[in-house]
Amino acid sequence: MSSTLGSHPNLSEVTQEALNLQRKRRLPIPLRLLVTLAVLIGIGTGLLLLPWMTTQPISLMDALFTATSAAAVTGLSVLTTSTAFTRMGQWVILLLMQFGGLGFLVTVVLTLRLMGRRISLVDRLAVSSSLGLANPKAILLVLGRTVTFMVAIEGVGALILWVHWRLNGIVPAGDVAFYALFHAVAAFCNAGFDLFTGLPQYPDGVPTDPVTLLTLGWLVIIGGLGIPVYMELLHRRTTRQEGRRLRRLSLQTRLALWSALFLILVGWAGLLIGEYRHEGVLSGVSLGERVLRAWFQSVAARTAGFAGLSDFANLHESSRLLLICLMFIGSAPASMGGGITTGTFSVLMVAMWSLARGYDRVRTGQRAISMAVVWRAITVLFISLGVILSATWLLLLTQELPLSPVLFEVVSAFSTTGLSLGITGQLDTFGRLVLIGLMFWGRLGAITIMLILLKRRGHDSLLQYPEETVLVG
DSSP: OHHHHHHHHHHHHHHHHHHHHHHHHSOOHHHHHHHHHHHHHHHHHHHHTSGGGBSSOOOHHHHHHHHHHHHTTOOOOSSOHHHHBOHHHHHHHHHHHHHHHHOHHHHHHHHHHHTTOOOOHHHHHHHHHHHTOSOGGGHHHHHHHHHHHHHHHHHHHHHHHHHHHHHTTSSOTTTHHHHHHHHHHHHHTTOOOOSSTTOTTOTTSSOOSHHHHHHHHHHHHHHTSOHHHHHHHHHHHHHHHTTOOOOOOOHHHHHHHHHHHHHHHHHHHHHHHHHOSTTSTTTTSOHHHHHHHHHHHHHHTTTTOOOOSTTGGGOOHHHHHHHHHHHHHOSOTTSSOOSSHHHHHHHHHHHHHHHHTTOSSEEETTEEEOHHHHHHHHHHHHHHHHHHHHHHHHHHHHHOOOHHHHHHHHHHHHTTOOOOOSOGGGOOHHHHHHHHHHHHHHHHOHHHHHHHHSOOOOOOTTOOOOOOOOOOO
């Protein structure tokens, strides 16, 4: 009996050592995300290199750039999608956009579920945190509803485009179904690929009739709101149908909606003012068309990448600066888009407003925001600025191009927008690799990359240092 009892501590130690070893061998969540995106890009690159995917042989760099742009739902391209790729190649690009737009986080979790593997608590917590969900137990249910909702929205958008383009003869009858599906997915996933640019009958790219622009624009807006926002809205609809009392919208949802509205209005007004001049790109169209195109470009600038303005490369410098700011901010967290996100932007604005009014805490809408969230927003801002400035410096050093288009291209790649002033095809191999790295970074997000690069260590909260005053301002 004594020997049996004496063996328990050793067994406990062995078990603990085995658990520790298993934790060490487990691939960290951020690294899993990086590997998943890299694998998706690798598969896409391999498929696009197949001879029947393109109308003529392409290089490995061209295939890698296109696959990265599609998987990262960006839209920057060194090849003309409508003419360089066959229908099979265009299907590959569409699927890459769909998987990248659904979010590789969602794809990983659903794949594990379909394979019958149990999702660990650590994985559920990581995914729920990335998606902005408070209850990790509901992650699978939320993901299922999310995918259903997203596919339904894309289907409605594709149906509207199919009916409109078929009735008006905008697209040949044999191609209209695929064109409608391709552009609905590209718009909702906030990617900038289109099948009109490069065709002689569409010298300005996407058709600019009201139905097309309004349909694509609203798909972009809905796709850019983020999973937490429209899942909360769907939950409120269910609650209303069941006759239960509705609670107030969460601060996350309110900030996402108000910031989206604010940025769209600012971009809309700014583009109208900047391009209303006699020599502006909107000077040759009617007032109603000016208003519609400016609205669509303001919407698309927040990571969608469709060029709704003719002669886009000749935008006034004021319009370029405005679009750079819109692209840099991007769309909502856990959405189809990129950028520093409207969540980061909103937190920083609220923090500055609270500080200016002398509040002891960051607060808005009868809610307080923790300083941990504020510091996270500041970290994202400075990491993002550092990446953009470094990439811009590298391109200016190696490509012999002016600052304005280079900065525009860098921010477009970083924010996974896809708008271009026409210099992407002029970049050499090194320049294209820089943009590939930016698109990869932009899809993962600054926080994910930071978690990969930095090893988190606990610090003794009991250790306090004396304070000193530092002059600022």
